[in-house]
Amino acid sequence: MVLFISGFATETNTFSPLPTGAASFYNESFRRRDASRDETAPWTAAQRVWRARAEADGLGVVESLNAFAQPAGLTVRAVYEELRDTLVADLRAAMPVDAVCLTLHGAMAADGYDDCEGDLIRNVRAVVGLDVPIGVELDLHCHLTPTMVDNATVIVTYKEYPHTDIAERAAEIYDLVMRVRRGEVRPVTALHDTRMIGIWRTSSPAMRRFVERMQALEGRDGVLSISFGHGFPWADVEAVGAKMLVIADGDADKAATLARRLSAEIWEMRGETATTYLTPDAAIDRALAAPAGPVVIADVADNAGGGAPSDSAFVLRRLVERRVQDAALGYIWDPVAVALCREAGEGARLDLRLCGKLGPASGTPLDLTVEVRRLDANHAQTGLGGTPSPLGDSAWVRTGGIDLVLTSLRSQPFYADGFTGLGVALENKKIIVVKSMQHFMAGFGSLAAQVLYVTTPGAIPPELDRLPYTKRTTPFWPQVENPFDR
Numbered sequence: 371m372v373l374f375i376s377g378f379a380t381e382t383n384t385f386s387p388l389p390t391g392a393a394s395f396y397n398e399s400f401r402r403r404d405a406s407r408d409e410t411a412p413w414t415a416a417q418r419v420w421r422a423r424a425e426a427d428g429l430g431v432v433e434s435l436n437a438f439a440q441p442a443g444l445t446v447r448a449v450y451e452e453l454r455d456t457l458v459a460d461l462r463a464a465m466p467v468d469a470v471c472l473t474l475h476g477a478m479a480a481d482g483y484d485d486c487e488g489d490l491i492r493n494v495r496a497v498v499g500l501d502v503p504i505g506v507e508l509d510l511h512c513h514l515t516p517t518m519v520d521n522a523t524v525i526v527t528y529k530e531y532p533h534t535d536i537a538e539r540a541a542e543i544y545d546l547v548m549r550v551r552r553g554e555v556r557p558v559t560a561l562h563d564t565r566m567i568g569i570w571r572t573s574s575p576a577m578r579r580f581v582e583r584m585q586a587l588e589g590r591d592g593v594l595s596i597s598f599g600h601g602f603p604w605a606d607v608e609a610v611g612a613k614m615l616v617i618a619d620g621d622a623d624k625a626a627t628l629a630r631r632l633s634a635e636i637w638e639m640r641g642e643t644a645t646t647y648l649t650p651d652a653a654i655d656r657a658l659a660a661p662a663g664p665v666v667i668a669d670v671a672d673n674a675g676g677g678a679p680s681d682s683a684f685v686l687r688r689l690v691e692r693r694v695q696d697a698a699l700g701y702i703w704d705p706v707a708v709a710l711c712r713e714a715g716e717g718a719r720l721d722l723r724l725c726g727k728l729g730p731a732s733g734t735p736l737d738l739t740v741e742v743r744r745l746d747a748n749h750a751q752t753g754l755g756g757t758p759s760p761l762g763d764s765a766w767v768r769t770g771g772i773d774l775v776l777t778s779l780r781s782q783p784f785y786a787d788g789f790t791g792l793g794v795a796l797e798n799k800k801i802i803v804v805k806s807m808q809h810f811m812a813g814f815g816s817l818a819a820q821v822l823y824v825t826t827p828g829a830i831p832p833e834l835d836r837l838p839y840t841k842r843t844t845p846f847w848p849q850v851e852n853p854f855d856r
Contacts, residue, residue, distance in 0.1 A: 371468040371551075372430040375420045376457050377405065377413060378490070379475035380439035381511060383604040383677025385837070386829050387729045388442035392449050395437045398760040398779075403460075405436030413438040415755025416473035416507050416540035423544045432467065434460035440780050441677040445480035454486075458493050469547045470494060470504045473540065476512020476527070477602035484607040484841070488517030495521040503550040505543040509533065511602040513609035519559050523550055524617055527597035529581050531572045532784075532812040536755040546594060546617075557594055557617045560625035564612045564633045565853040567603050567834050567846050569645060571808050573815065576642035580635065592619040593628065598636070603834050604676055608841045612636065640847065647825040647832055650688045656822060657801045658694070664799040666810065666818040671828025672731075673807045675782035678829035679703060680805050683725035683736040685824060686774070689803070690738065695771030698794055699803040701761065705778040711742045711765040718742045722767070724776070731829035740767040740774070744792045749777065751788035754812065759784060766792040773799075782806040785813030 380390055399412040406417035414436060424431050434457045439445070461467070472494070478486035487508070494504060503523040508514075510527040518525060524546045526539050549555045570577050584596040595617040601610060614633045618625035647670070648656070657665035667685065674680035680703040689697055707724055714720045719741050726735035744766040753759030762779035773794045783789075783804045789796055796802055796817060804810040807830070815821070825832050835848045845853040 372432055372464065372466070373420065373424045374432045374434070374461055374464055374467040374470045375406070375417050376434035377417055377436045377438065377473040378453060378457060379473065379478065380445060381441035381475050381477045381509065381602055381677065382444060382479040383441060383830060384444060384479060384606045385604055386443035386677035387731065388677065388679060390439050390442045390445040392446070394439035394442065395449060395453060397439070399436060399438040401436040403433050406433060410758065411436055412753055412757050412759055413755070414757050415536040419537050419540040420471045420544055423541065432464040441675055443677065445478060445486070447481040447483070450480035450483060450486055454490050454493060457490070458497060461494060461497050465497065467498060467502060469502060469551055470498060471543055471547060472504070473507045476508035476514065476599070477605055479605060479607055485513065485515050485517055485609065488515045488521070491518055491521040503547045505547040507539055507543050508599070510598065510600045512599050513601060513605065513607055514561055514599040514613040514615055515609045516561065519561050523547065524557050524595065525559070525597065525615060526595055527599050527615070529572070529584065529598070531570065531600065532809040533754045534812055542595065555594060556620040558620060558622045558625055560616045560622065560629040562614045562626070562629035562633045563844065564614060564636055565844060565846050566612045566637065566640065567601060567610060568612060568640070568643070569603070569807070569832065570600050570643050571645065573811050574643060576639050580639065584632070587628070592621055592624055594619055596632065598632070603837060604830050606839050606841055608843070610839065610842050611846055645823055645832070647823050650685045650824055650826065653822045653824045654688060654692060654694065654801070660820055662819045664796060664802045664818060665820045665822060666814050667801060667803045668807065668810060668821065668823045669803055669805045669826060670807045670823055671826045671831050672805045673782050673830055674703065674780040674805065675809055676807055676830040679728035679732050680780050680782070681725045681727055682731065682733045682826060682828050684733055684826035684828070685803050686725065687736055689772055690736070690770065693770060694801060696798065696800040697771060697803065698773040698789060698796060698799050700775030700783055700789060701777045701781060701805060702774060703780045704776050708763050708765050708776050708778045711767060711776065712745055712763065714742055716742055716745055731827065733827065738769045740769045743768055746792055749791060751781070751783065751791065752785040752813070754784055754809065761788060764792065766794055783810045783814070786817060
């Protein structure tokens with residue numbers, strides 16, 4: 371038996387000013403045929419699981435692409451088609467294969483393709499035929515579509531946000547695909563639109579209970595798998611929005627009934643799962659008044675993980691103007707500033723213009739006098755799934771009582787080593803500002819005495835009812851109070 375595996379993903383913010391072109395994919399993560407064997411390769415947690423499980427079971431493994439781009443704007447059409455066609459060509463050359471496992475995102479859009487994953491899975495199905503099982507792992511911030519469901523045998527999304535369960539979901543997919551191959555189960559999938567667009571943090575008590583409920587239902591009474599696709603709100607595509615996906619063993623009615631019931635539960639929880647967003651000054655006030663630190667402030671609208679530039683100074687400006695001490699902020703994507711710091715050298719003091727380079731969502735630049743404390747030409751942090759997340763040529767600079775991490779590769783903070791690896795001590799900070807929506811909780815949750823969420827005029831504003839959608843035709847909450855009346 372032969373298992374074919376590959377990983378190809380990005381998350382597309384159609385409102386982002388950043389194009390996703392060839393350099394975005396042919397980067398530090400790009401590998402062909404050997405990513406799961408390379409410990410330095412980022413975003414390979416799923417492929418490593420599949421190779422290890424398959425080889426332990428005596429299967430041959432054929433591996434294609436590992437191509438992952440940081441979230442940004444629309445993928446260039448020719449780049450998507452080239453990478454898709456490379457993956458499909460590798461599959462065709464490997465035929466006959468007995469099973470396929472793919473790790474994708476579910477919210478990739480390219481010029482001319484609002485549903486890249488559906489298009490890719492359909493192309494894979496055309497090569498392998500109807501009898502070969504295709505298992506697909508998706509980020510829970512996906513646009514689940516009928517094209518995906520119709521062409522995949524099983525789809526499983528992450529259950530956790532932050533995504534700390536990538537390897538576990540990969541193992542689930544492998545088990546289901548092998549059971550299908552052995553004829554033990556016959557998956558049928560139901561997809562239900564919740565008519566909601568939102569942000570669900572699984573660290574909150576209400577969502578924690580819901581995730582545990584989903585897991586308790588799996589493996590019982592013919593229910594094979596349950597996925598709650600939260601959706602990715604910052605995408606003007608028809609399929610945008612949260613959906614429930616249930617896979618049952620041969621029973622379509624059971625899958626559909628459970629998908630509707632769980633969707634109703636999510637609807638009823640909408641008040642409990644809502645997040646309070648503060649202005650920068652309100653968050654700073656609360657952090658300074660807190661009896662203990664560090665207080666982590668999440669600058670959600672400038673989150674590189676959602677396609678934002680990660681170069682706005684809205685929060686930093688207020689920290690500077692208020693002369694806040696014992697604070698740290700990261701990561702600021704500013705390759706020009708990093709290059710100037712490298713030219714000046716460690717220990718140097720220089721006037722540096724930071725931020726505000728990518729357009730209105732980045733705001734205006736900020737002119738500061740900084741001290742260059744540390745430089746690292748190949749800085750990295752621990753990424754989700756335990757694989758490295760490169761930050762590139764990076765600098766730790768200090769201005770007043772504020773430590774800043776500047777990077778030449780865009781990324782949101784996942785774990786504290788993005789700061790501490792440059793020498794920035796965090797345990798005694800009063801305030802830590804992270805440019806992230808939620809993934810920072812993987813590494814900063816245990817460090818934080820308190821977590822506050824801030825909204826600014828960034829590229830991924832959390833006011834979801836104001837996003838200028840043109841392609842979704844079905845009404846949704848919170849744009850309308852009761853979307854089921856229409």
